[in-house]
Amino acid sequence: MHRTIWPLALILIPVLALTACAPAPLPPDPAAQASDLTVDQVLARHVAARGGEQRLAGIQSVRMTGKLVFAGTATNPLIVSIAPGRYLRRLELGSGAVIKAVDGPTSWEIGPQSGIFRPTRMVNEDAARFRHLADPQGALVNPQAKGNKVEVVGKLPWQGSQVYKLKVTFPDGQVNHFYLDAKTFLPVRTVSTIYLPQIDRETGLEILYEDFRDVGGVKWPFKETFTAPAARIKQITSWDKIEVNPPLDQTAFKEPLI
Numbered sequence: 392m393h394r395t396i397w398p399l400a401l402i403l404i405p406v407l408a409l410t411a412c413a414p415a416p417l418p419p420d421p422a423a424q425a426s427d428l429t430v431d432q433v434l435a436r437h438v439a440a441r442g443g444e445q446r447l448a449g450i451q452s453v454r455m456t457g458k459l460v461f462a463g464t465a466t467n468p469l470i471v472s473i474a475p476g477r478y479l480r481r482l483e484l485g486s487g488a489v490i491k492a493v494d495g496p497t498s499w500e501i502g503p504q505s506g507i508f509r510p511t512r513m514v515n516e517d518a519a520r521f522r523h524l525a526d527p528q529g530a531l532v533n534p535q536a537k538g539n540k541v542e543v544v545g546k547l548p549w550q551g552s553q554v555y556k557l558k559v560t561f562p563d564g565q566v567n568h569f570y571l572d573a574k575t576f577l578p579v580r581t582v583s584t585i586y587l588p589q590i591d592r593e594t595g596l597e598i599l600y601e602d603f604r605d606v607g608g609v610k611w612p613f614k615e616t617f618t619a620p621a622a623r624i625k626q627i628t629s630w631d632k633i634e635v636n637p638p639l640d641q642t643a644f645k646e647p648l649i
Contacts (some may be wrong), residue, residue: 417582417595417620423545423556430543433555433571437531440576442609450609451475453527454637457613457630469628477644478525493521494644510646516586516593523561530559531569531578538562546573554579577603577610585619594621607635 426433438444455471459482467483478493487503491513498518499510513521523530526537534541544556553573560566570580578600584593596619600612615628 417597417618420556421547423547426543426546426555428543428555430541430557433543433557433576434531434534434541436576437571437578440610441529441532442605442607446608447528447532450527450635452636452639454634454639455630456632457628460627460629472639472643473525473527474639474641474644475527476522476525477641478521479644480521491517491521492644492646493518493525494646497646498522499646514586519561519563519565520583520585522563523565523567530561530567531557534559544568549579578612585622587622594619604633606633609635 428436438447441447451474453471453473457469459466459469469480469482471481472479476493476495478491480491482489484504487508488501489504490499490501492499498513498521500513500517501507501510512518530537530539531541538561540560542558542560544558546553546555548554549570554570555573555576557569557571558566559569565583567581567583569578570582571577572579580600581598583596583598585596586593596617599616599618600614601616602614603610603612611630611633613630613633615630616625617628618625
């Protein structure tokens with residue numbers, strides 16, 4: 392049985408309470424045209440745009456420090472640490488720290504504002520999502536070795552430009568869509584799903600990526616805008632600092648014994 396809590400799969404906070412009406416979907420994409428590049432060509436250009444295969448393959452850990460901007464107000468610092476198969480996201484709120492963590496096959500969370508005061512196993516939908524994020528290189532880097540199946544859906548217009556839409560199927564069967572700018576081959580958008588306990592279903596989650604900067608020879612987006620219409624969510628993560636291959640305390644990913 393699912394726990395009845397607000398969804399915090401990405402530390403997202405609903406703007407308005409859900410109503411009895413059906414969840415609003417994300418707007419549909421324009422019709423895609425056939426791609427002029429193969430999936431291998433698109434991936435090769437994406438890897439080159441981000442910094443090259445050698446630099447990306449060398450990424451074994453990432454730490455991002457920033458702020459969550461919600462309703463025009465920046466919260467206390469938000470810290471995300473990532474290593475292969477491990478993910479830790481910590482946001483300090485007035486009611487206490489909100490934590491989402493993956494440590495290999497184990498996943499756990501703490502969320503005082505949701506009534507989760509002790510480390511508790513994530514619901515399966517959240518755990519799956521965070522396992523996809525437990526990859527410091529990204530799902531499009533060496534996908535075959537990671538068991539990620541990538542397909543080119545096509546080429547379509549996006550905000551006055553053109554993008555390549557990629558379908559990524561993870562080993563657990565979950566599907567995300569990645570949108571790469573047709574000129575820069577950097578990601579501008581991803582579309583996945585977020586689980587809403589109130590209606591016991593998953594609904595669309597869109598993330599927009601902006602403000603790419605070079606860190607250690609690799610391009611990273613320093614601004615991420617999250618939108619989930621069914622949960623009345625729209626908020627921004629603004630990263631102040633991104634560190635590549637910092638030493639991470641591996642014990643921090645483990646579920647505390649409280």
